[in-house]
Amino acid sequence: MGPDRERDGRRRETARAVVYAACGAVLLAGCASMPDSGDLRGVESTPRQDAQVRVFALPPHENAPPAQIVQGFLEALTSDDPHYETALKYLTPGAAKEWRPDASTTVLDGGPSAEPVHVGGRDDPDDYTSTLTGGRFATLDSQQSYEPADGKYRETLHLTREKKSGQWRIDDLPQGIVMGKSDFLRNYTSVNKYYFASNTPTESDGQPVSVADPVYVRKKVDPMTQTVLSLLEGPSRWLGPVVRSSFPTGTALRKGVTSLTPDDQNRLTVPLNDKAGRVGSAKCTEMAAQLLYTLQDLTPTGVDEVALQRANGSQLCVLGKDQAEIVAVRGVVQHPEFQYFIDGKHRLVRVAGDSLEAAADVTPVPGALGEGEKQLRSAAVSRDEDSAAGVSLDGTMLYVGSLVSGGSLGEPVLTSEGTTKADRLTTPSWDGDGDLWVADRNPEKPRLLLLEKGAGEPLEVRTPGLDGRIEAVRVAADGVRIALIVEKDGLRSLYIGRIERDERSAAASGGSSREKTAAEQRAGERSAVSVLELRSVTPQLEEVTAMSWAGDSRLVVVGREQDGVQQMGYVQVDGSTPVGSAPAALTGVKGIAASEDERLPLVAYSEEDGIVRLLSGSKWQKLVKEGSAPVYPG
Template sequence: MGADREGGARRMPGRAVVAYAASGVVLLAGCASMPDDGDLRGVESTPRQDIQVRVFAMPPRENAQPSEIVQGFLEALTSDDPTYATARQYLTGEARQTWKPDVSTMVLLDGPGTEADPSGGRADGDDFSFTLTGTMVAAVDAQQAYTPASGRYSQPVHLTKNRKTGQWRIDGLPQGVVMGKSDFERNYMSVNKYYFASNSADAGTGQPTGVADPVYVRERVDPMTEMVRSLLQGPTSWLRPVVRSSFPTGTALDKGVTSLTPDDQNKLTVPLNDKAARVGHTQCTEMAAQLLYTLHNLTPAVDEVELRAGGARLCSLDEESAVAVAARGSASHPDYLYFIDGKHRLVRIPGGSGDTPKAEPVPGPLGEEVKQLRAAAVSRDEHTAAGVSVDGKALYVGSLVSGSSLGEPVLRSTGKTETDRLTTPSWDARGDLWVADRNPVAPRLLLLEQGAGVPLEVRAPALTGRIRDVRVAADGVRIALVVEEKDGKESLLIGRIERDEKDGERPVVSVLELRSATPELEEVTTMAWAGDSRLVVVGREQGGVQQMRYVEVDGSVPEGPTPAAVTGVKEIAASEDERLPLAAYSEDGIVRLPSGAQWQKVVKDGSAPVYPG
């Protein structure tokens, strides 16, 4: 389509460009009168800060031909019109009633092309047909959930000429919205809405654990109100089985509330309907925490939320108090970065230090030369660690307390080679330990409750390859797996952790609905969680070179810069607390990347860096 063209030039027929300043609306010079020749006119910049360009579509031109009608309609889909009112002007009256733009957004690589259908009528007659074509990149569904897509897109569009007015209009079209990738990136943004783990993943803390549910909303069409509505409507289908919301079923914005804006103290008042009128104080503060976490990264900032229902104030909560109400992975701040040194001991350095301090062995047996290690994982409270022996055969668990002893291995692998044995383990928020045994005779994903006892074999019915790497999210309900497929391709898969727990019985634990977070990568070298819904991945596309990038759990690529390149990365470490530097094991040894700086060498002789988790 016209808005997605080679070379980055964007020609927008039938569009008006408007800039919004902090103090209100400003029509830029050259746009006060709308263009009638379809060209984007030059505009003068304004010296004010925080200017946000808005794009609005123009209605169909008198006596426009079918191709112009279709093109104008497609352009209107990419505008910042909240209700697509202008796009509807390109439709017949009946089509306006039946077209539902909010059911989906189809994203195409270069935008939809239009091919005239010779069998669909003639422009000098009363009807005409086109086919919209393109290469699919992704789809956003009615719940605003993003899913990568591939293959060819082909959908018919039919036009008819009104016999009374002589004007062409679209009377047959696909449901939803279609646009090119660059227009999608300009129009939409990814935002996390938050629910709580329903399986008590935070056992022992007394706090619910926040779980990020990423969705895409239109960036310049009141995203704050849209995110509140989306949160109240409930979690996306993929996440729903393992989370809960503290909002009572049926809770919505009060009748007549069309827009929400914080006051000059960054306090947002949210009027709710009567479904929320009788909630208690504890439940209300959990509801407010969900809202605060959801609105955390939006502009303008929200520092406090007040909930109201039935004309009465229910509760209020600020950001500082929200931390005491609900836990969130990105709000935790690990004390140390850990790695294996040249003597095969577990050592550590302060996690957020600006300088490069000297590494010191951890307290306890894993920091001594009692057992030589090749990999380790540290519990999220940093009280316990698990280490894999240098040959990969044995898994040990020990306390990070001086003077404690190391018992027998909690798990052994009988794989014939080092690469056929135990992976690096991972701790979840409950204090349970996850690890995969890569023995090709009996490959298994295993869970040791509290890092001890007889391992539980985790069910993963959709898993077709062999697990090479395991990382559990801080929320305890999602797991990232690097899987080697039978064709040699490596995939980063995200699964949902479900637990069937019955009194007096051991739980049945399953990893379900695995989905790819990096469908374009052929090789995944290493990965780590780097936020509530974000991972950092090192891998390679087919025929490409090694690269490092951030990815979202839904398979989309977040906005913002990618990490600086570093040579020969073999392992990566990141924290859900995005303020802490990335760390890697590369050709230069252990290196780390502080914010706003270049990669710095920590130690030449070291491997397997990890943050707690």
């Protein structure tokens, strides 16, 4: 638990800290602080020269009154003390043994307010209670996974005067810690751990697909070692059912190893305990790939090579970062060749993905979807860029065709019976295994559908817990996460769901009640597919207009807050706001496309400007005036 410092312009007496920098030790009358106002993006910028500054709180003063003990304890929890040793000095010995600071972290809009209550009155002057209050903003669980939160925070600290010393100490307190969001941003940084998808067809083909699992670690308390320990402990509860780790259960650092640091060749040696001693070479290189992907963005240069050791010091395996992609897939397998959109003639067209010119050549795609045989309002291109799916102009029919000259469309693979354009098919989305996802918004029968390899009888995807109608669908490259814009009561929110596949037949597992077709009977049992544990990642927005995946664990979102103006920004899959600037402002945005290869430009459809692109370090540039529905492969 800990407050934002100097809240409301006041400097607290107990907010003294020793700050260790490269030049020596300095005594400050207050820990580093940032303003409470504004959102995450407004307070997350920290001067680069402060990166190595570490803040330490002071222990309790002799004969400090209860209010100072409470305040000092809260301040100590926002310091860079690795094991909260200073905070423990504010507790009685019994409370110090029971308290678990790593149980959870509660983030408040501002620092917690401490309301004192003298419980015992004059008859018991040694009994004192302080109630902490504030507005919830987010929480970290025991695995350091982030989740947006709201509502009121109210917890109580109880203090007593120790018999022998006569000093006030806290003897009863809630588990975990609490702090304001600006202190949270100063103390923590987001890191992606990487595991492997366990329930997609690609996994069974040999090369595993990596999946990002974001967590928050304390940025100035040996973040590399923290991150490795978190990776070894396993995936977050939410992601766990659809991923696996190549580290054997129970794998930990070798006894006595407390810190990990790359050598002068940027090689990290990771000594492991006996649980990992007998893994084979293939499994070991997967373990090393997990480490390399996880540590890639933790430092400016990443880690060039990982060496894993057995408990006896012998070498298990060595893997360089240039070899990691041979071991496991991360993100997009192929660099997209083109960006795509629907032109003014309602055809699917494309522009070279590596073109940096504003006036780049726009050409129809090869095949029927680019020839105008059917007028389209939206489309999706497979990740290998060999096929595409297009929704007819009225939203009724879904066609799938090859991106080869002379190819024909044939009959639609799906038809909606919705009575209006808004009640028909959404823009489709291809996953990494070549399956096609689309939602039918027909109010009489709203459904999320999956067409295996873009053909055959659509499989109805189960969506338990879905409260509202799906308005947009985008599947992540890893195939285990899906982003949905869901409308309810006029509000549109962005949700992330977990894709689970059940190898039992849909009928046997309580799936669709429709009768099996002849094709299904020939195929035998068919997997049931579900989207589970949907969670909102934009609780502050009441109208999400468009979204697209923009990295392993990041999306770009267009929306507005209540009574606010439209804005564009990035959001993590856990609902936190990633560090970095938002895209340049653009008005009237109706569609947005980003590649999971973050080096490629954003592409947007604006009512005022048509199709525009945002190149790195530049402003939005107009591509064509007449066009809509931009997409990258996926």
